[in-house]
Each structure stands twice: as structure tokens, then as C-alpha cells.
Amino acid sequence: MSTQRPLTIALIAGEASGDLLGAHLIAALKQHYPHCRFVGIAGPLMQKEGCESLYSQEALAVRGFTEVVKRLPSILKIRKGVVAQLTAMRPDVFIGIDAPDFNLGVAEKLKAAGIPTIHYVSPSVWAWRRERVNKIVHQVNRVLCLFPMEPQLYIAAGGKADFVGHPLAQTLPLEPDKEGARRQLKLEEAEQVIAVMPGSRVSEIDYMGTVFLDTIPLILESYPNAQFLIPAATTATRQRLLELLDKDQYKKLPVRVMSAHATLACVAADVVLVASGTATLEVALCKRPMVISYKISGLTYRLVKHKIKVPHVGLPNILLGRGAVPELLQKDATPTKLAAAVVHWLDHPEEVQDLQAAFTELHLSLKLNTDELAANAVLAEAKALP
The missing domain is CATH 3.40.50.2000 (Glycogen Phosphorylase B;)
Structure with a gap:
């Protein structure tokens, strides 16, 4: 020097x-x-x-x-x-x-x-x-x-x-404050809240947005009073989401689109429906059960499939070394299957507790x-x- x-x-x-x-x-x-x-x-x-x-x-x-x-x-x-x-x-x-x-x-x-x-x-x-x-x-x-x-x-x-x-493990608290998050968002403590995270890019909203929105009415069949939060990562993704929600079939859904604040939405939620990517780790560090999903073009999927060397695509599953949360990809990424997986978490709080314990250990290993x-x-x- x-x-x-x-x-x-x-x-x-x-x-x-x-x-x-x-x-x-x-x-x-x-x-x-x-x-x-x-x-x-x-x-x-x-x-x-x-x-x-x-x-x-x-x-x-x-x-x-x-x-x-x-x-x-x-x-x-x-x-x-x-x-x-x-x-x-x-x-x-x-x-x-x-x-x-x-x-x-x-x-x-x-x-x-x-x-x-x-x-x-x-x-x-x-x-x-x-x-x-x-x-x-x-x-x-x-x-x-x-x-x-x-x-x-x-x-x-x-x-x-x-x-x-991982810097997220350093910045996010080990024990998320669900009650505080709900107070901040003016949500009732007793109601079911689902965070919906279709991706941080417009192209991801185009692939996953309608699939996730079509899932919401099916969840409402089991939990008619549930509320849905969609944190939009950017102005462009927010605009695309609002365009989708303006369609007749989605206008009456109990959905709130938020500008960013993904962590707040996750902490307030009971379950998170999330597109595969780094957001899945954030959900895990918020100690929330999730359903991971993703769709890409058939051609792209065929090109990359043989290069994938791990049995899971979601970071929480990869890091835990097991299928701790469901992954519904490509042809399995249907509203019916996604809704059933979300409802399963809502119906089985004892499984949620076990998952939260695993996510706490994961958090400590990355902190x-x-x-x-x-x-x-x-x-x-x-x-x-x-």
C-alpha cells in the first residue's frame, strides 16, 4: 500500500x-x-x-x-x-x-x-x-x-x-412483532391475513399476477373474512398490479396493494404466497409459513431444468435441506393447488409452530x-x- x-x-x-x-x-x-x-x-x-x-x-x-x-x-x-x-x-x-x-x-x-x-x-x-x-x-x-x-x-x-x-439475518429481528405490524396496518388481530408476493419485476407480475389473484377467491371459500396484502416492489410493478385489479373479476377482492413494505406485510400475515426468489428468505426470516410458486416460459424451463443441481428451488428449503414449505412450480402452479396449500397452513397451526422453530434456527445460522x-x-x- x-x-x-x-x-x-x-x-x-x-x-x-x-x-x-x-x-x-x-x-x-x-x-x-x-x-x-x-x-x-x-x-x-x-x-x-x-x-x-x-x-x-x-x-x-x-x-x-x-x-x-x-x-x-x-x-x-x-x-x-x-x-x-x-x-x-x-x-x-x-x-x-x-x-x-x-x-x-x-x-x-x-x-x-x-x-x-x-x-x-x-x-x-x-x-x-x-x-x-x-x-x-x-x-x-x-x-x-x-x-x-x-x-x-x-x-x-x-x-x-x-x-x-446474510445481511437480512442481521437486520430482521429474531422475534417478529405481528401485533405491532397489524396495528400499523390497521388490521384486526383475529382476522386471517395473507400476504401475496408475485415478484419484484413487471415480467414476474405478468407471469404470476393472474395466477395469484385467481387463487384469492378459492381461499375465501374457506376463510371468507380473510384479508390480502400485496406489497409492490416498484412503481412499475404497482401500476401493473393495479391494472390487473381493475379487471371485473378482481375488482371486489379484499386486496390492499402496498408501496414496498414487504417485511411489514410478511410480519402481519398468517401465510405468505410468494414467487420463488430472494423474497422467500425474507419470509422465512419473518418466521412465516409460505407457499412458493413460479412459472416461466416452457422453452426457458426446458433449457434450464437440466442445469439445476438441487432438489428444491426455494431458499428456505435449500438451506434447511428438506421440503419444509410447498413448492408449486410450472404445471403445478394452479390456483386450486395454491389455495389448498395456503388453506392447509391456516388449518394446521401446530405445523406452523414447528416451522417457525426451524426458521428461528435458520435465522441464527445466518446471523x-x-x-x-x-x-x-x-x-x-x-x-x-x-
């Missing part, structure tokens, strides 16, 4: 979740090096912590194959530009936060230039395309993992990896001092441990 300048740490976060992780990491690093310089591609939270952003994070927040193809020239131009600037700047360490398609390419070039590199948040190599591990260990010096089963995969391939815990562990790993690669 040069004595002529402050410790310089480069970071790239490609979307909002990475921006949050990056902001927490920067805050932890500043506890050790208050005058450290942070530079890269940052969202508003990282910038608030003092990170200089060389390009707009929005330019990288692209989802969906067609959108990526359309934006690929500008994304590649940004990657070339940021590699050139960081190579010239020679930071003491580079951290790519999630966004592996972008960040691992940057890391590979910086590592070849002699700059230590870290990837923060392992891609789901344990679930599918496990062969990626061999490439990743050559692209980066170290991987910071959110789940305990991940480091061994990299270590076995000759790399370095650390389990740093580490994530920010500090990640900061120490970064400083170790930068050869700057205090």
Missing part, C-alpha cells in the same frame, strides 16, 4: 440490493480507516457514505434478455471505461458487489493487472451451472458468501472464500456480524488489516 495516498478501495454495485450492501461495507471500513477513499460505480446509499461514482448505477440495472441485448453496447463501453480508469488509479483492492455478469469481467481484468479482487455475494453456483466455480476462482482472489454451504465449493476448486452471514467480517476480508486482501 502506498504511503503517498490514503487507502483506496474500488467498488461496483450494479443495482439497489448491491448499493445497500456496499453502503454497509463502506461504513464498516471507515471504522478502521476514516480517511479511506472509495471509488467505482455506486448508487445513492454508497454515495451518501462517500463513494465517488464514475458512472451512473442506473445504466447497469438491466433485467431480462432482450433489455440486456439492447443495452449491451453501452454496458460494454462502461465496463471498458471503468477497467481503464481503475487500472490507471490502481486501488488497493476491488470489490464487485453481486451483478456477476458485469463485475466478474471487471475483476478478471483488474486481477490480471495485479490489483487484488473480491466478489461479494456468490452467484447461486450450488443450485445451477456449478462449473462456473472454476472460472470464478481464477477471476477473483476471494469470494464473500452469504450462505454457509458456499465457501467449500470455492475452496475445493483452489480458491479463497468466506461465509460472512453474523456481516459488515465487519466483510470489511476484515477486504482489508486482508488489501494488506491493510489494522
